[in-house]
Amino acid sequence: MSPASSGRPTASHTDKAFESDLRLVREKLLAMGAKVEEQIAKSMRSLTDRDSELGEQVKESDLEINRLEVDIDELCRKILALRQPAASDLRLITTALKIVTDLERIGDLAVNIAERAMDLNQAPPLAAYVDMPRLAELAQEQVKRALDSFVRADPDAAQEVLAGDDHLDDLFVKIFNELLAFMMEDSRNIRRATSLVSICKHLERIGDHAVNVAEMVIYMVRGTDVRHPRSRAVES
Amino acid sequence: MSPAPAVQIMPPEKPVPMVSAPQQQPPLAPEPETPFKVEVQDLNVYFRANHAIRHVTLGVKPQTVLAVIGPSGCGKSTFIRALNRMHDLVPGARVEGRVFVDGEDLYARGIDPVLLRRRVGMVFQRPNPFPTMSIYENVAAGLTLNGIGGNHAEIVEHCLRQAALWDEVKDRLRHAGTSLSGGQQQRLCIARALAVEPEVLLMDEPASALDPIATAKIEELIHELKEKYTIVIVTHSMQQAARVSDNTAFFYLGELIEMGPTAQIFTNPRERRTEDYVTGKFG
Structure with missing residues (x-):
């Protein structure tokens, strides 16, 4: 299958207002993506630097992400109703409608991390946070690469995000087992270690949302749906 | 969204499969291909030196709707007119290639x-009921002209019903065809085309002169007529093509650029020029 469109605009639309609406969707998505990346980084710094002030900022900024989600949804609905987009335009709009949900969820997870961090900051730190910064880095990288693949309409880069999820999952299991050991060592660690497990789980979920975004980018560019290959194997 | 890989904290031992893997099913024999109702092979149409249709080859399966789209002047009307030899009467027009209906070459x-033209009926852009004839006479015209016998009144009613017009005109069959609204006139023309029992119905922008409600009625009619007829429709409206057709063919500068299932043409066309056209980037 050799799709005609790479999902990236080449020739421009005869209708300039349509062209600018589509550009606006892309721009807003990028703004939302950048904001989300920043939220993950800040929420993790609020943990590692024990900076609860930063955690508060994360909660505050989430409102902006929510607003962007609603804005982008509305813009997409308007385009669907008024322009009846086709081909690559249609794929862009359906992609936008889906990935805003993932980005918004990532934002929420960053808030959850910040909340846990602020809670943990009340108590003395639990030894070192083992490999958690590394896990956060991986999650953030996955989000960044997924968004980059969207910007560049690059399905190969998106494919790498899909492959990269295993590293994240492996590291999560490793950290989980380490935290489990902490808990078994001393029951006074349980409360804090449990919070850390939650944070790790949130990071692992952020990775899953990055995968969702990457899958939609592949659809947007190639027009093929790569989700759930196993379910579809059963179906056919 | 791949199912969140079940993160295995303490991986359980792999269970030993209790049953042997199912045998690979032998592949099913491929379904025999339905023959095309209309098949066009290397069709070329010239108007004197102007090469208007260039080497078009395509097939239309029975009881399907093919929509032909493309910018003005791309040859879509010229193409469907070649399907019932309308160019025969045009001075300087020349048709090369072959057009088969049920395997029979129309140009033989x-x-x-x-x-x-009884087998391949045509509905035009502007409703063109015969101006001096009543509604009834318009529908019966093809029967009379072709010397077709039978119960004309019954056939007229049947065709008007098929064209979803009967209920609106049954009490005024003797009124002039031109007394109807534009949308009704167009359905009258469809009824007229159906009266001679064609197998293929060609429609050249049948709704372009109609309001949205009348358009919706024509489109609904196309869905119903598909049960019985094979339809080729030329339309300027891509949304209309998307709504009514099973397959869509995109023409540009007299060439068939791409043909495929309508959903594919409008979500994921293969050709750059199709993409540019359906997304509105031609200009």
């Missing part, structure tokens, strides 16, 4: 274009 020697 000995084919009577009048009889052919």
Whole structure:
């Protein structure tokens, strides 16, 4: 299958207002993506630097992400109703409608991390946070690469995000087992270690949302749906 | 969204499979291909030196709707007019290539274009009921002209019902065809085309002169007529093509650029030029 469109605009639309609406969707998505990346980084710094002030900022900024989600949804609905987009335009709009949900969820997870961090900051730190910064880095990288693949309409880069999820999952299991050991060592660690497990789980979920975004980018560019290959194997 | 890989904290031992893997099913024999109702092979149409249709080859399966789209002047009307030899009467027009209906070459020697047009009916852009005739006479015209016998009143009612017009005109069949609204006139023309029992219905922008409600009625009618007829429709409206057709063919500068299932053409066309056209980037 050799799709005609790479999902990236080449020739421009005869209708300039349509062209600018589509550009606006892309721009807003990028703004939302950048904001989300920043939220993950800040929420993790609020943990590692024990900076609860930063955690508060994360909660505050989430409102902006929510607003962007609603804005982008509305813009997409308007385009669907008024322009009846086709081909690559249609794929862009359906992609936008889906990935805003993932980005918004990532934002929420960053808030959850910040909340846990602020809670943990009340108590003395639990030894070192083992490999958690590394896990956060991986999650953030996955989000960044997924968004980059969207910007560049690059399905190969998106494919790498899909492959990269295993590293994240492996590291999560490793950290989980380490935290489990902490808990078994001393029951006074349980409360804090449990919070850390939650944070790790949130990071692992952020990775899953990055995968969702990457899958939609592949659809947007190639027009093929790569989700759930196993379910579809059963179906056919 | 791949199912969140079940993160295994303490991986359980792999269970030993209790049953042997199912045997690979032998592949099913491929379904025999439905023959095309209309098949076009290397069709070329010239108007004197102007090469208007260039090497078009395609097939239309029975009881399907093919929509032909493309910018003005791309040859879509010229193309469907070639499907019932409408160019025969145009001075300087020349048609090369072959057009088959049920395997019979329309351009072969000995084919009577009048009889052919009974099998391949046509509905035009502007409703064109015969101005001096009543509604009834309009529908019966093809029967009378072709010397077709039978119960004309019954046939007229049947065709008007098929064209979803009966209920609106049954009490005024003797009124002039031109007394109807534009949308009704167009359905009258469809009824007229159906009266001679064609197998293929060609529609050249049948709704372009109609308001949205009348358009919706024509489109609904196309869905119903598909049960019985094979339809080729030329339309300027891509949304209309998307709504009514099973397959879509995109023409540009007299060439068939791409043909495929309508959903594919509008979500994921293969050709850059199709993409540019359906997304509105032609200009």
